[in-house]
Amino acid sequence: MHKLQYFTLFIIIALSSACGNSKTASSESDTTATKTVSAQATNTKTILFFGDSLTAGYGLEDPQSEAFPALVQGKIDSLKLPYKIVNGGLSGETSAGGKGRIDWLLRQKVDIFILELGANDGLRGLQTDETAKNLQAIVDKVKTKYPNAKLILTGMMVPPNMGADYANAFKAIFPGIAKKNNMVFLPFLLTNVAGIKDLNQADGIHPTAKGAKIVADNVWGVLKGEL
Structure with missing residues (x-):
């Protein structure tokens, strides 16, 4: 390969000596190649997952490859779609945070x-109206900064021990926010994972690597139509 590159370079230099406009043609070719690479980079769109420990991949052996956003990136890459995922998950994050x-x-x-x-608001028993206000404030900031961005919301539930009234009020936050902002809505992020021992870590809250694959499938079900 190196011999071929040297040979090509030799030919270019020789032609340049024989004809004064070859250097200009080479320069234009380089410029075109640079523009093509730049255009390809510009065409890559960004998907931001903004969440808590579920998004961050808390407790997984290798969150960078096992957290559900990384698994969704794998699906995107397999289809050669021009999207990159940014994992904005932070363990312990509340809606206020x-x-x-x-x-x-x-x-x-x-x-x-x-x-x-x-989810962390619910586990702490925070006022549901405050959680709703915070989530709306986040959505408002995104819409103001990027009015053409597509918006997706994942719903969450709290354990039954939080009480039926609170659990119902908490669950209702998410479809309300989604409807108000015309967001694509996934009713429950942990569908087919929550409450299943083999799919959750010892805390019974965070998915194992196997559970994360199911969560990724849940998200992919609503995301793929937006790509």
Whole structure:
């Protein structure tokens, strides 16, 4: 390969000596190649997953490859689609914390925004109206910064021991936010995972690597139509 490159370079130099406009042609070719690479990079769109430990891949051996956003990236890559995923998950994040953190992540252009927050609010028994206000504030910031971004919301539920009234009020937050903002809605992120011992870590909350694959399938079910 190197011999071929040297031979090609030799021919270019020889032609350049014989004809003064060859250097210009080579320069134009290089410029065209650079523009092509730049255009390809520009065409790559960004999907931002913004969430808590579920998005971050808490407790997994290798979150960078096993967390569900990484698995969704694998599906995208297998189809050779021009999208890159940014994992904006932070363990322990509440809706209030997310409202304060979102601005930093919006410094990069976002084409598809997937919001997965609220679970920690529910586990702490925080007021559902406050959670709703915080989630709406996050969505408002995304819409203001990137009005053409596609929006997806994942729903969440709390354990029955939180009480039926609270559990119902909490569950109702998400379809309300989705409807108000015309967001694509996944009713429950942990469908076919929650409550299944073999698919969850010892805490009974966070999916194992096997469970994360199912979560990725859940998300892919609503995301693929938006790509």
